[in-house]
Every structure is written in C-alpha cells, then in structure tokens.
Amino acid sequence: MAEINRELADFLRRARSQGDPARSGLPADDRVRRVAGLRREEVALLAGVSTDYYTRLEQGRRIQPSAGVIDAIARALDLDSVGRTHLHDLVGAATVRRPRSVPSVQRVRPGLYQLLDAWEGQAVLILGRRMEVLASTRVARALFADFDALVPKERNYARWLFLDDAARALFVEWEVQARAAVESLRFAAARNPDDRLANELVAELSRSTAEFRQWWSEHRVYQRTFGSKNLRHPIVGELTVEYETLTLPGDPDQTLFVYTTEPASASRRAMDLLISWSQPASASRTE
Template sequence: MADTNRELADFLRRARAAVDPAGTGLPADGRIRRVPGLRREEVAVLAGVSADYYARLEQGRRIVPSESVVDAIADALGLDDAGRSHLRDLIGHSPLARTRRVSPVQRVRPALHQFLDSLEGQPAIVLGRRSDVLASNRLARALFVDFDRMPAADRNYAKWMLLSDDARQLFLDWDVQARAAVESLRLEAGNDPDDRATQELVSALAEASPEFRQWWGEHRVFQRTYGSKRLRHPIVGDLTVQYESLSLPGDQHQTLFVYSTEPASRSREALGLLASWAATAQAGDGRGSRV
C-alpha cells in the first residue's frame, strides 16, 4: 500500500525478532518456533493491546497510538532509550504527502570556534545534522583527519568512517565505530525523514559500502553519548581515547564531542606527543589556528 509506513514496519519486525522469549516471563505454549524472537501476539500480550491492533501497527498502517501504548510496546520489545526515541519518531511521522525538504545551512558560532581552539590538550569536534563535521580543533585534526582540507561535501563523519581507507587503518575497532556511525545516522534519519541531504547521504553510502547496506538494513539505532575509541595512529602508535558528547544550547542539531585519555597512561603520553607534533607542524605549515 502506498500509505504504508515501511520504516516503522521494518523496525518493529526486527526489534521483535531480537527479543529472547525466555526472558519475557511468558509461559511456554509448546509450539515450535520457526523464526527467532517473539510472535506478534506475544508482543501484544506483553504490551496489553489486542493482537489485531499490534499486527496493524507492525504492518505500518495509519494508526497513532497513545504515549502509554508506545511505552508499553517499547517495554515489550526491550528497547533502550535510543530505540524508544526512534519508535516515537517513526510513529509520529505520517508517510503521506511527504516532500523532500532542504535543511538550513549549518554554522558554528565564532565563540564556539574560539572555545575549541582553547582546548589545546584535548581533541574536540562539533557534529551537526547527519554527522556533518562543522568544526574541529588542531588536536582533533591531528588525531583523526583534517576535515577542513576536504571538499565541503565530504566533511561528514559517517562518510569518512565508511568510505575512507585511512579510517579503516586508524581505528583498531573500526567495525564497532563504523556500525555506531550507521546506527546514529539511522536514529537521526528517523527523526527527520524528509531531509533531502540525509536521503542523499544514505543513498550514496548504500551504493558505495556493503557494510553500510548490511547495518542500515538491520534497523538498529544508537545515540552517541559517551564511549571510547581504540586507534593505531601513524605518528604516535596505539592509544585509547574516551569521549563525552555535549548538546549545545541554542542549536539542538549541534553536538560537541570532547576526547580525553586516562591519567598517567600510555595513551595520555601519546596524545601529549601528538599535541606537540601538531603544534610544530602547524607552525611550519603557516596555518592559523583554524582553516
């Protein structure tokens, strides 16, 4: 049907398939399970709705459940916070009469650029919509890649992570980081499905990356709040950095990522050496603090 919300249907089916029936408290009924996960009627029982109602919702029919029903279905499926947010987004967006929309140009405030430059000992990056890299400081450019020297259309974290050979060589846990980038992008795409740039990015990545096609098709979502990355840097060797993400007041679509290392660790020493190298390289290059 033309008015079917296929994204919602796919997400619910895959979420249901990922649930272990043994951990739900449902009594065994003796029937053989031919597919993994819960049956539709079992999700309905756990959520306290009729089997027909849940079936129509999973088929992507035009149903707008109440907040309490959405929460009950999320509980039944064992969704985390990112999954719950994604479910609400998918249910809240009507698939009818959608038009591809051009989002406004993203800009970082001058004071935020100054703040990034002041963090001389900590890499920092600002990501915008669809993981576009809007700003980075000198140490972040030395640790990851100099996004400022890329064509504007390529300054995207997910695109670099999925399509760059340098990224594959840099991250010891590339598959973990690349999957997280894909799942974060899917979370955002569900929040704003009509954004033309997001649709074009997804199409380009799907065409160029088999890993992207596989992970995108799994309908998993992830919200980057904190975590760690393991790197094998060509200049300072192996190190592990932890990151914290901070939403910026005044622009809900901009997120600041600040990276740090454990005190008195090999990683802290390596990051210090990299900071010295970056400062020397910048002086010899004649570049300012921001390109």
Template structure:
C-alpha cells in the same frame, strides 16, 4: 474502526515480520526470536506508544489513533508510500502528503570555535545532524583528518569512516567505530525519515561501501 478487523491485524503482523531488527536501529538482543521480524513491544517502542496500545491495534480493537501516531507506526514498520496509504485507509485516517525536504543549514553559536580551539590538549570534533562535522580543533585535524580541506558536502564523520582509508588504520576497533556511526544515522532516519540530505547520505554509503549495511 470495526471490532475484530482481521485485515488490519494481518497487515500489521505481516509488516512487522518483514522488518529487520538491526536495520530498524534496535540494539542486539540475545533472546531467541521465534518468528522473523519485530516483536510487538519493539514496534511499540519505535513508534512511541505502549505495547498494550499497539497490541490492541493488531487485535482490531475500536481505537482511533491520531495521524501522528499512524505516521509513527509507518516509520517504525518501514512502510513504503503504498503501505502508508493502505494503513491510513484501514485506520480511517487521512495520510499527510509525503515530504521531501532538507532542514535548515547548521551553524555553530558565536564563540564556540574559539572555545574548541582553546581545548588544545584534546582532539575535539563538533558533529551536527547526520554526523556532519561542523568544527574541529587543531588536535582533531592532526589525529583524524582536516575536514576543512574537504568539499562542504563531504565533511561528514560517517562518510569519512566508510569511504576513507584513514580510519581503518587509525582505529584498532574500526568495526565498532563504524557500527556506532551507523547507529547514529539510524537514529537520524528514525527521527525524520523525510530529510533529503540524510537519505542522500545513506544512499551514497550503501552504493559505495559494501560494509555499510553489514
């Protein structure tokens, strides 16, 4: 990459200016933002690189990032397919083909069902990826809801939180509980943006809940 690559610097600055910090999964920050979007150090943190490393990329320094680092930057900046291709081209890195997949089925280890059933004095929920409910003991079913009675694809804590009436009457701090469920999903998306089941869940919640993105 040539020195003083203004095109790359301009692209990175524009891309991070268009990212909403909250939607990127960053915690609330009381500091005043002088410009919209993410700060350099926030992009670096989301991409798993140092702030100095990212700053040098924006400055067009002669750096040759690995394909993995470039993919992490694409995810941190929320780039679409065209943006991903353009960034890879600017950096001279071959883009990996886009993947649409769902990971393997989630299963509990043998004996775990018996263990949570034995903890009868406290409600116990076992959550898997994207907050799927994998198991619940008797107390949890009585306090929350009987997830076993739902279709398998509906047994999800975030889905129940936003699309059912029960949580709103159950939790005095429903907004805080809902916000925590959203944060968990954001971490899932950040960890594997191509997981189809997670993306389908997020799309469903955005389509059916006016509160999910707020």
C-alpha cells in the same frame, strides 16, 4: 491504497525477532517456534492491545497510536531508551515533534568557535545532525583527519569512516566504530525523515560499501554518549582515547565530542607527542 510506513514496519519486525520469550514473563507455551523472537499476538498481549491493532501497526499502516500505546509496545519489545525514542519518531506520536523541514546548512555560533579556541590543546569535534564535521580543533584534525582541507560534501564523519582507507587503517576495531556510526545515523535520520541531504548520504554509502548497506538494513539504533577508541596512528603509534559527548541546549542538532587520554599512560604520552607535532611550524618564528 494507503501509504505504508516501511521504516516503522521494518523496525518493529526486527525488534520482535530479537525478543526473548523466556524474559518476557509470558506463560509457558509448548508450541514449536518456527522463527526466533516473539509472536505478534505475544507482543500485543504484553502491550495490552489487540493482535489486529498491533499487526496493522507492524505492517506500517498509517494509524496514530497514543504515546502511552507506543510506550507499552516499547516495553513489550524490551526496547532501551534510544529504541523507544526511535519508535516514537517513526510513528510520529512523540510529545514534541521537530519541524519536517530542516535547513540544509548548519552553522556553528561564534561563541562555540571561541570555546574551541580555548580548547586548542584538546581534541574536540562538533558534529551536526547528519554527522557533518562542523568544526574541529587542530589536535582533532591531527588525531583523525584534516576535515577542513576536504571539500564541504566530504566533511562528514560517517562518510570519512566508510570511504577513506586511512580511517579504516586508523581504528583498531574499525567494524565496531563503523557499526556505531550507522546506528547513530539511523537514530538521527528518523527524527527528520524528509531531510534530503541525510537521505542522499545514506544512498551514497549504501551504494559504495557492502558493510554500510548490510548494517543499515539491520535497523539497529543506538546513541553513544561516551566510550573509547583504540587507534593505530601513523605518527605516534597506538593509543586509546576516551570520549564524552555534550549536546548543546541551544541547538540539540549539534554535539561536542571531547577526546582525552588517561593520565600518566602511554596513550597520554602519545597524545602529548601528537600535540607537539601538530603545532604550527610558524609559531616559534612568530615568537
């Protein structure tokens, strides 16, 4: 019996169930819809393929559609750019494929450590492909958690977010941040489906928390490149930080997250206080 691509089947079914017939441009249909979303034959019609072909694809059969067919199905399902990339990754027909074998350990090159040293007064994290915290500035560790003090297995942003009570208390909208982490991890995992450590992380979080298990099963993907986080910090109180992400051209599996605050705001004053508080106690003695 042919192997079934269950991840692809699940993603297509869920994407189709979220389709809006009214926005699809399909002709009016008086038939009663027993379930939400688009029918299989409607997706096939919009994509310009046969219903049988789309059905086999949605069943996860090991067929190899062209990149053009995948893009047509993505348009029929009204997927955004991240959803379209995710679909390519699941099918395996993206124009550029990553090797299926990935190194278990990611290393930060010396120049990036020097960059973090130059940004020592800023909150900056470098995350890896599995959301590992590969490097961080002193201010970032004061703002979120001292990842350097954790054992290597626990230096993971998603793991900390779900399994550390301090993380749940820190984020005012913890659920929003946690869902975002799940959607980002979902997107990254599809690019390297045979990554043993990523699969072990997903299994651990699925066993440990009902929220992760539920949100992972929804198969939503998103890649947030900027945004804000509202924090209730135990030292400096409430503040809002804005973040921008920078993907490294030389290593797309590593991403810089830079956190800032609005000038002349209460959040900036709180951040300045945190920066002062986090200064090493030995600094003045050394001087």
